[in-house]
Each structure stands twice: as C-alpha cells, then as structure tokens.
Amino acid sequence: MSISWEESYVGQLRALAGDRVLLFVGARGVVRDEAGRLLLIQRSDNGHWALPAGAMELGESISDCVIREVREETGLHAEAVTPVAMYTGPERTHTNMYGHTYQLFSVAFRVDRWSGTLATVTDETTDARFCAPDEFPAPLSPSVIETLADLAAFEKSGNVVLK
Template identity: 45%
Template sequence: MGSVEDWQNSYHGKLRTALPDATLMLIAGRGILRDEQGRVLLIKRADNGNWAFPVGGMEIGESLPQCAIRETHEETGLLAAKATLISLITGPEYTHTDVFGNTYQHISASYLLEGVTGLLNPDPSEATEAGWFGQDSMPEPLSRVVPLILDHLAIFEKTGRPVVE
C-alpha cells in the first residue's frame, strides 16, 4: 500500500473515515508462497511486528485472487502468475482490533501462489523483514492465523478442496 495517503484514498481508508467507530468487514486476500524445500514465506509486519503471510484488503475492481497476488507483490517484491484458493475464513472469531484502534471482522481468502518471479525485496512500509520458514522453525511473534492457514494448506493438499469456515 505504501503511504498513509495511499491508505486514506483506498476503499477501506474511505470507509473507515466515514465510519470511524464501527466494526467493518475487511475482505482480504492472503498469499502463500513455498520454496523448493517446502518452507513458506512470512513477512514481519511493519505495523504490529508479527510474522505473517502477506495479506491485505481487496480494492474495488479486483478479484480476491488478484488481491492476494497484488498484496504479495507489494509487500515482498515477488509476483505470482497463478493463485489457487486453499482457505476461506469468515467467522466472527476473526474480528480483530488493529494497532490503530480500528476493529474489523476479517473475511479472508488464502491462495497458494505459483509461477513466482522477481526478487525478495520487502517494502519497509509494509514489512521490516521477510524469510522462508519450515513448520518446525516458525519465528516469533507469530500471527495467530499462520498455524490455522498451514493446517488448511495440509487439508487442501490431501483433499484438493479449499477449507471454508
């Protein structure tokens, strides 16, 4: 996303300005990338310091797969050619108040991204670090959704069907 001005001009920024104290729905796309060793790419978020998958809000005029690809590119410098849905989470238990005091119920789709090109170059306004991690070597502090999405990925790979909850 980049600057504060970019966020303020985004769909969610405009909605938040209009409804400053409301719990808003945040529709988001998350990108899951794996390297040759099966490790996943995580970023250390600039806003809260948690390690997480690249994720962000969908904009008017784009699809959720496009959102996951765009957000991953913006946050990491890596561009995917293909996005396959592995998980959709929608419940009220995914309501979260961010570091700015804004409350959102997250509706997020996670996509396994493939055909990746580019160089890993995190945008410092989005991510202070990025790295590849195996399930037995996850960094801390870890976003609470990372283990859930890894479980969903394992289920998807066994069944060929996305997990919806």
C-alpha cells in the same frame, strides 16, 4: 506501487464510518520456495511475522488482491494462485492496534508459481524470509499456523476449507 492507508478503500470507508464495525475483505498468500520453506514477512505495523496479506481494493478480484499484496510486501510476482480456504463469520471479528474493529472475510491462496527477487524491506514490511516450520520467527501471527493446517487439508482432499 502501494497506496497509502488514506487512499485505500478500507481507509476511506473507515474515515466515513467512524467507530462502526466494518466488513474487511482480504486475501493472504502461501508462498513456498523449491525447498518447501514458507515465505514470512515481518509486518511494519505490529512487528509480527505473517503471510503476505491485505485488503481487497475496489475494482479488483480476490485473486488480484493476493497477487498485489504478495508483490507489495515481498517484491515477488505471483503468477498462478489457487484458493485453499475461506475464513468468515462473527468469530473473525477483531479490533486492531489502532482501535478499529473489523469482521474479516479472507481467502487464503496457495501461490503455485512465482518469479522475481525477494525484497526484504518494503513500505509494509521490515523483513522477509523463507523459513522451515522449525525455524519460524517470533512473534508469529496465529493465522500462519491455521492457514498451514488448512492448506494441508486442502492438499489432502482437494476441497476448499470453509470456516
């Protein structure tokens, strides 16, 4: 069960902070099927195709965050995850479609094992599907390409990518 924006930690913080730039701590998950295709979700807020992702809530770890976000946005149960990249720094400051500005600190995880049945529509998504790289739908979030490159670097070196 997902919580509303108003009930979320970031939503409550935004209500208190007004227009100030906030730190946003979040996670994204790279889920692949047996054929190596990547799971993409179409976000209900902006229509972009992206990896399952979202903000960490109070009382959870960053790995709990990615597990919850994968479940909320796809219906799948991530059973084992590995951190592959961390994204930080002032260049990660963005203003979203609602006019809220955040400096992002996010961790990309490879979902090593998952179970369940894919839900193509959820409270946060309008579609979801496994896609081969030459089949990625548009508009595609730029974070997908960056995360896949960082995943490849991690799988080659075994070192978490720090940006």
